Amino acid sequence: MSSIDSIGERKIVTFSLGNQMFGIEMSALIEIREWEEPTPLPRVPSYIKGVTNLRGTVIPVVGLAERLGWEPSAIHARSCILVVSIAGKQAGFLVDEVADIVLIKDGDIQPSPDVDISEEGVISGLVQISARTTEGVSAHESAEMVSLLDLNALSLTRQLDLAA
Amino acid sequence: MSDELDEIQAIFFEECAEGLATAEAGLSAMAAGDVSANVIAGVFRAVHSIKGGSGAFGHTALTAFSHRFENVLDEVRAERIPATPGVTKVMLAAFDILSDHVAFAQGTAPLPDDAAALQALENVLANKGASDAATPAASPAAPQPLAAAPDEDEFGFTPVQAAVEEFDPFGFEPVGVALEDLETSAPAAWTVRFRPSREALANASEPLLVLRELEELGGTIASVDSSTLPGLRDLDPEDGYLTWALSLPGTVEESAISEAFDFVAPDSLVEIVRSVESVAAPVVAEQQPIVADSIEEVAPRSAAVVPITGSTLAPVSAAPATTPDPRPTERAVEQPAQTIRVDLTKLDLLLNLVGELVIRNSILSDRLSPKDQERVELPELARLTREIQDNVMSLRAQPIKQAFSRVPRMLRDLSAETGKQYLLETSGEATEVDKGVIEKIGDPLTHMIRNACDHGIESAEERLAKGKPAVGTIRLSAEQRGARIFVRVADDGRGIDRQRVLAKAIDKGIVSAEATLSNEEIDQLICAPGFSTAETISNISGRGVGMDVVRSNVEALGGRVEISSVPGEGTTFTMILPLTLAILDGMIVRLADQRFVLPLANVVEAVRPESGQVRRMSPTTEVIELRGNYLPVRRLTDTFGFGSKYRRDPEESLVIIVESESAGNVGLMVDTIDDRREVVIKSLDQNLHPIRGLGGATILGDGSIALILDIEALVASPTSTSKFAMKGLAA
Known part of the structure; x- marks a missing residue:
C-alpha cells in the first residue's frame, strides 16, 4: 500500500543520523524497536550489524549511517531500530533518534542536486520541514533539510549480490 | 491479468499432478486385478479433468492425447471394452505418455512422441468397436445410465416419471409416430435430466449452453422441475434449483449427448436414459403427468411460502421433507469440503x-x-x-506415497531399457513426512532405484542359473522411528562385489592401496564422489555421479545413507531422514562469546585436546592426532574472521569431530559445548542472503539468536587439503 494518495501527499517518518535528518516513506515502516545488540554474522559487510529476532523471524540489522557512508552510529539511550519492508524483505535500520511523522506534499520535494555521493539514487529527494510540526510543510526559519531515502536502492540483497 | 492467468494455470497443474496420481493409482489397481467400476471411473474422471483444463489453457497436444485416452477409458467404463490385462497395459503406457504431455505443457519436458501410444489406443478402440456394434441393437429397450455410471450411488434414476414427462404437448417431436417405429426397429428416444450443481454455476458452466447444444442435437425441453425452488427470501442466487428434462431422438448417439455435459461439474445431476416406458405407455396417459407435475410443483412452493407469511421462522429445509422425495441422495450431493488448498x-x-x-x-x-x-x-x-x-x-x-508414486513408471521405463523384469513391492506408503523432505528425496530415490535395477538385479538367465526367480524384486518401504524416517530400497540381486569395489576405489585413488577396510567401509565407498563400477556407461546409472549425489542430497537434508549387502542375496540402501526440515537436532556450542548450532547428524565425537595433540602442518593448517590418525582441524574463529582476541589455545578449546561428505572427518575448534537440543530452523535468506558457512539461524529459549553452522560449506573451504588420501585410514 502506498501512502501517496490522489492529492499528492505522503507521510514520512523522519529520523536523525548524527546531525543529519532523513526520511523514509511511512508505508514501508513496520515498527520501531528499542536498540538491542544483534547477533553478529560472519562474512558480511561491516554495516550489517547482525541479525535479530522479530517475533520469530530473523531479520538483518543495518547500521544505516555506515551504509550511507557516514561515521558509524554510536549506541546511546535513544538509539533505535526502524523495521522496514523493502521489496518483501524485512530489515532493521539503526538510527540515532526517531523525530517525527509528517505529511508532505509531493510538490515540495526537490530532486536531490547532482552531488558526488558514493552511490547514485539512495537519496531520492530533499524536502524542508519545520522542526516538530505535524501540520505539514512550512518554510520557517527553523526549517530543516530532510533527505528522503529510496529504500529500494538500499535493498540488502542487491548490495550483497554485488559484494558476493 | 497474465499473472492471474498464471495463477490459475498453476492451480491447473496442481490438479494435473493430483489427477495423474489418482489415475496411476487406479491403473495400478487395475493391473493388480481390481477392475471394479469405481476404480475405472476414478481413472476416467482424472483423465477427463486433465483434458478439460488443458483445453481451457490451450495445451492442444495434451488435449488431443487425453481426449483419445479418454475415449478408450469411456468405453472401458461403459463395459463395452473389457478391462483385460492387455487393455490395462496399453492404458498404463498411455498414462506414461500423458504424464509426459503434462510435463511438456508445464514446460519441464520436451514434447513426447505419442504415436505408438495413440496407435495402441486406437487399436483397442477399433478391435472392441467391431465386436461391440451389435450390443445396443440386441437390447434396445434396456435403460443405460451411461453418464451416471461413475456416480451410481449419487444419482439414482426414475425411468417412469422421466419417461412420462417427455410427453410434453408442446414438444415438436412427432412422438406418436416415433413410438410406432420404436416398438419395431428404431431405438427408444432419450430422456435427459439435467440439474447444474452449485459448483457448476460457480465455475461459470452456463446451463444455457448445454441446453442449446442438446437442442442442436434435436432435443426439446420437456419440462422444468422447479420443485426444489425455495421461497424468494431463502433463494440463494448462486445455487442451482431447476431440473430440466429433455427428450432427444433415439437416433442420436449416446456419446454425443454425454459430450454436451463434458465440462459440467461432476456433482451436477445428469441422467441419460432410454425411454423404456414410452414404448409401453399408452398415448392416453399423456395428460396425467402434467397434472402430477403441477401438483408436485405447487406443493413444495406453498410449503416454502408458509414460513414467510407466518410469524414463526420455520427453516425452509423443512420444505423438501413435506414432499416425498424420490431421490434423497440427490440433495446430499453438496458434501462438506473434505480438503482445502492452503498456500x-x-x-x-x-x-x-x-x-x-x-x-x-x-x-x-x-x-x-x-x-x-x-x-x-x-x-x-x-x-x-x-x-x-x-x-x-x-x-x-x-504421505510419502507422493514420492513413491513415480517409481512404477520408472521401473517400466527401466524394464524397457535393460530388458530385465522387475517386481515392485511397497510398504509404509502412508508414512507421513514433511512436504519439504518429500520434495527433496525424489532424486536420491531415483538414483537408488536405478542403481538397484542396473547393478543389483541380475539378468533373467543369471538369476535362473542361481536358482532365483527370473523377475527381480525391488522392495520400497518407509517407516517412522522416533523423529526419523527410514526409507529403504532393497533388491534381491547380486549384492555388492566388495573385491571389485575396493580394487576400483584403489585404482581411482579414493583409498590407499595399503588401507584395510571393513566390509561396511567398502560398501560405503560406492557413495564416494567419482566412484562408479559400471564398466560401460549406461543411460540408467554409471555416470559416476549417482550414489554420491544420493549421499550429498540426503546429508543436505540432515539425514544419512546406510548400505547393507549380502553377496548373492541383495543390497539394501536405507535413507535415514529427519521427520521435518523445520527442526534440527543440534549441539549448541560457544565460540567467541556467541552461540552456534552444529547439526548433531554431523557430529562424530568431541575431543578436549591434550598438549601437543593439535599440531601445525603449515602456517595455515593444523591437524589433530586421534588414535593414530591425523585429521584436519579448522578454527572457526579464523574461518569467520572473529579476530585474534578470540583465539584460544587448543588445550583450552574443544575439537568437535564432524563428518562431512566432501572432506571426510574434520575437527572444528570451538570454545565449549553448551547444550544439546532440538532447534527450529529459521532461514537467513528470507530477509537477507544466504551466507556461506551458515545453514540458517534459530531462536534460543532466551529469545536470542544462534547461527546454525553448515558443515559442508565450512569444511570445503579452498584451503582444504585433498581429503581422501588422508581419509583412507581415518574413515
Missing part, C-alpha cells in the same frame, strides 16, 4: 508463530519458580502449546 507460505508463517509461542513458553518457565509455574498453570499451557506445534507440523506432513 504453503501461510503454513510456514503459522509454524513460525507457533515456534515463537513455544519459545515464549520456555522463557516463562525459566523465569518462574516451579511453584509459580503451577500457580499460573504453566505446565498446562506448555502442553497445549506443544500440541499446537505438533498439529501445525502435521499440516505440512504428506
Whole structure:
C-alpha cells in the first residue's frame, strides 16, 4: 500500500543520523524497536550489524549511517531500530533518534542536486520541514533539510549480490 | 491479468499432478486385478479433468492425447471394452505418455512422441468397436445410465416419471409416430435430466449452453422441475434449483449427448436414459403427468411460502421433507469440503508463530519458580502449546506415497531399457513426512532405484542359473522411528562385489592401496564422489555421479545413507531422514562469546585436546592426532574472521569431530559445548542472503539468536587439503 494518495501527499517518518535528518516513506515502516545488540554474522559487510529476532523471524540489522557512508552510529539511550519492508524483505535500520511523522506534499520535494555521493539514487529527494510540526510543510526559519531515502536502492540483497 | 492467468494455470497443474496420481493409482489397481467400476471411473474422471483444463489453457497436444485416452477409458467404463490385462497395459503406457504431455505443457519436458501410444489406443478402440456394434441393437429397450455410471450411488434414476414427462404437448417431436417405429426397429428416444450443481454455476458452466447444444442435437425441453425452488427470501442466487428434462431422438448417439455435459461439474445431476416406458405407455396417459407435475410443483412452493407469511421462522429445509422425495441422495450431493488448498507460505508463517509461542513458553518457565509455574498453570499451557506445534507440523506432513508414486513408471521405463523384469513391492506408503523432505528425496530415490535395477538385479538367465526367480524384486518401504524416517530400497540381486569395489576405489585413488577396510567401509565407498563400477556407461546409472549425489542430497537434508549387502542375496540402501526440515537436532556450542548450532547428524565425537595433540602442518593448517590418525582441524574463529582476541589455545578449546561428505572427518575448534537440543530452523535468506558457512539461524529459549553452522560449506573451504588420501585410514 502506498501512502501517496490522489492529492499528492505522503507521510514520512523522519529520523536523525548524527546531525543529519532523513526520511523514509511511512508505508514501508513496520515498527520501531528499542536498540538491542544483534547477533553478529560472519562474512558480511561491516554495516550489517547482525541479525535479530522479530517475533520469530530473523531479520538483518543495518547500521544505516555506515551504509550511507557516514561515521558509524554510536549506541546511546535513544538509539533505535526502524523495521522496514523493502521489496518483501524485512530489515532493521539503526538510527540515532526517531523525530517525527509528517505529511508532505509531493510538490515540495526537490530532486536531490547532482552531488558526488558514493552511490547514485539512495537519496531520492530533499524536502524542508519545520522542526516538530505535524501540520505539514512550512518554510520557517527553523526549517530543516530532510533527505528522503529510496529504500529500494538500499535493498540488502542487491548490495550483497554485488559484494558476493 | 497474465499473472492471474498464471495463477490459475498453476492451480491447473496442481490438479494435473493430483489427477495423474489418482489415475496411476487406479491403473495400478487395475493391473493388480481390481477392475471394479469405481476404480475405472476414478481413472476416467482424472483423465477427463486433465483434458478439460488443458483445453481451457490451450495445451492442444495434451488435449488431443487425453481426449483419445479418454475415449478408450469411456468405453472401458461403459463395459463395452473389457478391462483385460492387455487393455490395462496399453492404458498404463498411455498414462506414461500423458504424464509426459503434462510435463511438456508445464514446460519441464520436451514434447513426447505419442504415436505408438495413440496407435495402441486406437487399436483397442477399433478391435472392441467391431465386436461391440451389435450390443445396443440386441437390447434396445434396456435403460443405460451411461453418464451416471461413475456416480451410481449419487444419482439414482426414475425411468417412469422421466419417461412420462417427455410427453410434453408442446414438444415438436412427432412422438406418436416415433413410438410406432420404436416398438419395431428404431431405438427408444432419450430422456435427459439435467440439474447444474452449485459448483457448476460457480465455475461459470452456463446451463444455457448445454441446453442449446442438446437442442442442436434435436432435443426439446420437456419440462422444468422447479420443485426444489425455495421461497424468494431463502433463494440463494448462486445455487442451482431447476431440473430440466429433455427428450432427444433415439437416433442420436449416446456419446454425443454425454459430450454436451463434458465440462459440467461432476456433482451436477445428469441422467441419460432410454425411454423404456414410452414404448409401453399408452398415448392416453399423456395428460396425467402434467397434472402430477403441477401438483408436485405447487406443493413444495406453498410449503416454502408458509414460513414467510407466518410469524414463526420455520427453516425452509423443512420444505423438501413435506414432499416425498424420490431421490434423497440427490440433495446430499453438496458434501462438506473434505480438503482445502492452503498456500504453503501461510503454513510456514503459522509454524513460525507457533515456534515463537513455544519459545515464549520456555522463557516463562525459566523465569518462574516451579511453584509459580503451577500457580499460573504453566505446565498446562506448555502442553497445549506443544500440541499446537505438533498439529501445525502435521499440516505440512504428506504421505510419502507422493514420492513413491513415480517409481512404477520408472521401473517400466527401466524394464524397457535393460530388458530385465522387475517386481515392485511397497510398504509404509502412508508414512507421513514433511512436504519439504518429500520434495527433496525424489532424486536420491531415483538414483537408488536405478542403481538397484542396473547393478543389483541380475539378468533373467543369471538369476535362473542361481536358482532365483527370473523377475527381480525391488522392495520400497518407509517407516517412522522416533523423529526419523527410514526409507529403504532393497533388491534381491547380486549384492555388492566388495573385491571389485575396493580394487576400483584403489585404482581411482579414493583409498590407499595399503588401507584395510571393513566390509561396511567398502560398501560405503560406492557413495564416494567419482566412484562408479559400471564398466560401460549406461543411460540408467554409471555416470559416476549417482550414489554420491544420493549421499550429498540426503546429508543436505540432515539425514544419512546406510548400505547393507549380502553377496548373492541383495543390497539394501536405507535413507535415514529427519521427520521435518523445520527442526534440527543440534549441539549448541560457544565460540567467541556467541552461540552456534552444529547439526548433531554431523557430529562424530568431541575431543578436549591434550598438549601437543593439535599440531601445525603449515602456517595455515593444523591437524589433530586421534588414535593414530591425523585429521584436519579448522578454527572457526579464523574461518569467520572473529579476530585474534578470540583465539584460544587448543588445550583450552574443544575439537568437535564432524563428518562431512566432501572432506571426510574434520575437527572444528570451538570454545565449549553448551547444550544439546532440538532447534527450529529459521532461514537467513528470507530477509537477507544466504551466507556461506551458515545453514540458517534459530531462536534460543532466551529469545536470542544462534547461527546454525553448515558443515559442508565450512569444511570445503579452498584451503582444504585433498581429503581422501588422508581419509583412507581415518574413515
